[in-house]
Amino acid sequence: MTVAVLGAGAFGTALAIALARNGAEVGIWARDPAHAAAMQATGRNDRRLPGVELPETVTVSADLASFVAARTLLLALPMQQLDSFVRSHAATLAGRSLVACCKGIDLATGRGPTAIIASACPSATAAILTGPSFAADIARGLPTALTLACALERAGAALQSELSTPVLRLYRTEDTAGAELGGALKNVIAIAAGVVIGAGLGDSARAALMTRGFAEMSRMAIALGARAETLAGLSGFGDLVLTCTSAQSRNFRYGHALGAGEGFDASVTVEGAATAEAASALASRSGIDVPVTDMVAALVRGRVSVPQAVEALLSRPLKKE
Numbered sequence: 001m002t003v004a005v006l007g008a009g010a011f012g013t014a015l016a017i018a019l020a021r022n023g024a025e026v027g028i029w030a031r032d033p034a035h036a037a038a039m040q041a042t043g044r045n046d047r048r049l050p051g052v053e054l055p056e057t058v059t060v061s062a063d064l065a066s067f068v069a070a071r072t073l074l075l076a077l078p079m080q081q082l083d084s085f086v087r088s089h090a091a092t093l094a095g096r097s098l099v100a101c102c103k104g105i106d107l108a109t110g111r112g113p114t115a116i117i118a119s120a121c122p123s124a125t126a127a128i129l130t131g132p133s134f135a136a137d138i139a140r141g142l143p144t145a146l147t148l149a150c151a152l153e154r155a156g157a158a159l160q161s162e163l164s165t166p167v168l169r170l171y172r173t174e175d176t177a178g179a180e181l182g183g184a185l186k187n188v189i190a191i192a193a194g195v196v197i198g199a200g201l202g203d204s205a206r207a208a209l210m211t212r213g214f215a216e217m218s219r220m221a222i223a224l225g226a227r228a229e230t231l232a233g234l235s236g237f238g239d240l241v242l243t244c245t246s247a248q249s250r251n252f253r254y255g256h257a258l259g260a261g262e263g264f265d266a267s268v269t270v271e272g273a274a275t276a277e278a279a280s281a282l283a284s285r286s287g288i289d290v291p292v293t294d295m296v297a298a299l300v301r302g303r304v305s306v307p308q309a310v311e312a313l314l315s316r317p318l319k320k321e
């Protein structure tokens, strides 16, 4: 096996399919043995990515030990699960190439994915794969471009060539902070964009929100050590555009439900909700002004209503762009 995907969600399954179509031997680890058995039996992941056939070269198992010999391990779990997962399996994952495929900031520690891996499993090579891509699009074989970020240039180059396919194009950077903050913060702005549309405030307001949101993402990421050009790339601006403008996005749909005063299925992964709170706390500790993020965190927590959030943002002092 060349690549193992740890986590049997929509994104991990889609990546496994794309890599297997390109000739890699891929294993998917599902933590739930019943889920692994169902995927093996049906040749599909009906729970998380229904309607897509797994190539025959994809194997699925709930036995983590059978996957650790793979050259590269993709960690395709929700962000708030990553720290405990890597800590509990640190001995098994030691010395491996670990590519985080999640977007967000850990609520408990304020860390991003590569810092979590480095702290919990220091002997591993930590990288992150992020950027504009819906799992369903990848699984259908539609063209997609992503960012592979790894602080070690040679390791990053090896991962870029290993994980690229003719339709899944990976661009590379050493700026892990920029790639992961772009991917984390765009989900927060996407929730806000969903609120704007759900509350009937219109496309012009969404464009304003996305623009000011991008300024906020860049301000925060640069203050925390990221490069401006990374934020302007696939993992920042690119993913912001995709997520704020498509109803395929769960973050956008969640925001839309908040804006429209409707309920939302709590079992759906909405990374921007916890990340809004984590980012708001991190920004406050670092003295960075993030009004949209603060408002999304307050909305998610139910501390303000949608009309109060809109009023608060519109009544901020006028200033230079």
Ligand SMILES: NC(=O)C1=CN([C@@H]2O[C@H](COP(=O)(O)OP(=O)(O)OC[C@H]3O[C@@H](n4cnc5c(N)ncnc54)[C@H](O)[C@@H]3O)[C@@H](O)[C@H]2O)C=CC1
Pocket: 006, 007, 008, 009, 010, 011, 012, 031, 048, 076, 077, 078, 079, 081, 085, 101, 102, 103, 104, 133, 134, 135, 136, 268, 269, 271
């Ligand atoms: N779905 C998409 O289109 C994309 C998702 N992503 C990112 O991928 C990450 C995962 O998202 P999805 O795959 O979409 O989520 P998902 O909701 O489809 O699946 C999450 C999977 O993680 C598993 N899981 C949860 N906690 C776990 C734990 N402690 N140990 C092992 N497995 C655990 C769940 O059982 C589930 O199979 C997120 O950070 C998301 O932002 C990135 C790009 C695209």
Ligand SMILES: O=C(CO)COP(=O)(O)O
Pocket: 103, 131, 132, 133, 134, 187, 190, 239, 242, 243, 248, 249, 250, 251, 252, 269, 270, 271
């Ligand atoms: O990150 C994504 C697209 O790049 C997926 O977005 P959602 O998690 O909002 O569905």
